[in-house]
Amino acid sequence: MERKEYVEVIAYFDTIGKLKPLKIRLNDGSSHVIDKVYEVRNCADLKLGGIGVRYLVSINNTKMYLYLQDGKWYMHVQYV
Amino acid sequence: MRYILHSDLNNFYASVECLYRPEIRNSAVLVVGDEEKRHGIVLAKNYIAKRFGVQTGDTIWQAKQKCTCPVVCVPADFEKYLKISRVVKNIYKEYTNFVESFGIDEAWLDISKIVNSFEEAERLANEIRVRVINEVGLTVSIGVSFNKVFAKLASDMKKPNAVTVITTNNFKEKVWPLPVRDLLFVGRRTGDKLERYNIKTIGDLANCKSELLNTLLGKNGLMIHKFANGLDNEPVRSIYQVDEIKSIGNSSTLPYDLTKEDEVLAIVSSLADSVVARMRKKNLYASSICLWIKDNTLNSCDHQKTLSVPTNNSKQIIDTCMQIFHETYTWDYPVRAVGVRVSHLSGEPKQYDLFCDPKTLFKDCNMDKVANELKKRYGHNVLYRASTLAKNLQSVKVEDERHQIHPISYIR
Numbered sequence: 001m002e003r004k005e006y007v008e009v010i011a012y013f014d015t016i017g018k019l020k021p022l023k024i025r026l027n028d029g030s031s032h033v034i035d036k037v038y039e040v041r042n043c044a045d046l047k048l049g050g051i052g053v054r055y056l057v058s059i060n061n062t063k064m065y066l067y068l069q070d071g072k073w074y075m076h077v078q079y080v
Numbered sequence: 081m082r083y084i085l086h087s088d089l090n091n092f093y094a095s096v097e098c099l100y101r102p103e104i105r106n107s108a109v110l111v112v113g114d115e116e117k118r119h120g121i122v123l124a125k126n127y128i129a130k131r132f133g134v135q136t137g138d139t140i141w142q143a144k145q146k147c148t149c150p151v152v153c154v155p156a157d158f159e160k161y162l163k164i165s166r167v168v169k170n171i172y173k174e175y176t177n178f179v180e181s182f183g184i185d186e187a188w189l190d191i192s193k194i195v196n197s198f199e200e201a202e203r204l205a206n207e208i209r210v211r212v213i214n215e216v217g218l219t220v221s222i223g224v225s226f227n228k229v230f231a232k233l234a235s236d237m238k239k240p241n242a243v244t245v246i247t248t249n250n251f252k253e254k255v256w257p258l259p260v261r262d263l264l265f266v267g268r269r270t271g272d273k274l275e276r277y278n279i280k281t282i283g284d285l286a287n288c289k290s291e292l293l294n295t296l297l298g299k300n301g302l303m304i305h306k307f308a309n310g311l312d313n314e315p316v317r318s319i320y321q322v323d324e325i326k327s328i329g330n331s332s333t334l335p336y337d338l339t340k341e342d343e344v345l346a347i348v349s350s351l352a353d354s355v356v357a358r359m360r361k362k363n364l365y366a367s368s369i370c371l372w373i374k375d376n377t378l379n380s381c382d383h384q385k386t387l388s389v390p391t392n393n394s395k396q397i398i399d400t401c402m403q404i405f406h407e408t409y410t411w412d413y414p415v416r417a418v419g420v421r422v423s424h425l426s427g428e429p430k431q432y433d434l435f436c437d438p439k440t441l442f443k444d445c446n447m448d449k450v451a452n453e454l455k456k457r458y459g460h461n462v463l464y465r466a467s468t469l470a471k472n473l474q475s476v477k478v479e480d481e482r483h484q485i486h487p488i489s490y491i492r
Binding site: 042044050 | 101102164215217218
């Protein structure tokens with residue numbers, strides 16, 4: 001099963017207002033630097049609900065999705 | 081040649097609810113009004129509920145009885161629907177400036193400037209369809225045709241998530257065999273009338289003599305005759321086009337039936353206050369005041385009065401409404417719903433009534449201004465009329481224009 005885990009994000013805004021997430025902090029307190037943002041697109045989260053922007057990022061050489069929905073950032077996490 | 085798209089979001093309210101709560105996607109989903117406020121009917125349903133024969137307008141218990149599977153009732157959240165509707169319409173606007181909304185979930189797009197054939201138009205329609213699924217997670221049915229009426233008809237032909245094309249060459253085969261009631265502007269009454277003359281399909285209507293339709297239905301008859309023949313040339317409105325406001329109104333179904341006149345006065349006052357706030361925002365004055373009353377047998381009637389001088393003063397509007405109420409309502413049944421509407425709108429009157437007392441008039445106007453300013457700054461609920469407090473009617477929420485989601489008229 002998957003659920004949304006809301007995360008803290010440090011982001012960079014350029015002069016035209018475009019934002020780029022730089023670092024995330026998970027609920028367990030660990031921080032991770034985002035190495036690269038591969039793709040940014042408006043997207044519906046069909047799995048866990050809602051619409052927003054989906055960032056395909058790489059953290060520690062692993063590609064993953066980071067979602068921005070209604071001003072809040074989250075990731076999909078597995079749970080049992 | 082014009083290329084018009086009509087796009088229709090499938091089961092819009094229910095689909096949005098499923099989008100935000102994927103776990104309910106496999107149940108029968110009913111979007112319902114507030115039962116406590118006596119709005120307890122089905123406003124929208126998903127395909128699963130539709131399969132059990134649930135219809136929009138069914139009461140909640142009726143709908144639940146029809147479904148033999150788990151049913152999820154979700155209260156309507158119009159703010160959310162408006163937000164999603166805006167996101168979808170922004171996608172449309174990336175293609176053309178000619179986007180005309182028809183209610184919250186439908187829109188026409190004129191793409192004549194960017195495509196040159198029906199094949200290209202179909203390709204573009206599919207691109208939009210796929211984008212709406214990916215970006216918003218909703219399915220959309222798109223009709224492609226050479227006029228607005230046929231485009232709308234086409235979007236209804238295949239659902240959900242499909243594109244249907246009606247061209248100048250195939251409209252006789254595709255459109256004419258359809259029942260005449262499927263045509264825009266052929267409602268229950270017109271349909272009955274036409275069927276009495278054995279006009280059953282859109283083809284029958286198209287081949288009918290226009291003189292007969294003129295005698296039967298007047299100018300509307302001529303209009304639907306043109307529609308059936310594919311001669312509708314109504315343009316798709318540009319997003320920059322601002323329509324002139326013809327009337328402003330608010331109505332409310334009450335949590336309990338009213339049996340006394342002072343209760344009606346309390347409700348009329350709240351409705352008039354909200355109407356006046358909207359008039360002031362647009363700097364409009366009205367010379368026609370209309371009161372609409374529905375009794376608890378669901379019979380409704382409206383009556384109006386014309387003023388000699390246009391006004392935007394709430395006291396005058398309330399007094400006029402109550403005068404109408406006195407003169408027309410006989411209290412055969414208790415009152416279930418009340419509406420106040422003003423029309424014949426104009427700018428500030430240049431000449432006031434010779435016999436009115438200007439001091440009182442300006443006092444009243446200033447009071448409205450102060451009340452409006454307070455509400456604007458601190459929210460709608462900061463100020464109540466004392467009459468609503470006495471009757472415990474302040475909970476009756478008077479919606480403002482953000483909640484306008486009904487389709488606007490096709491003919492303007």
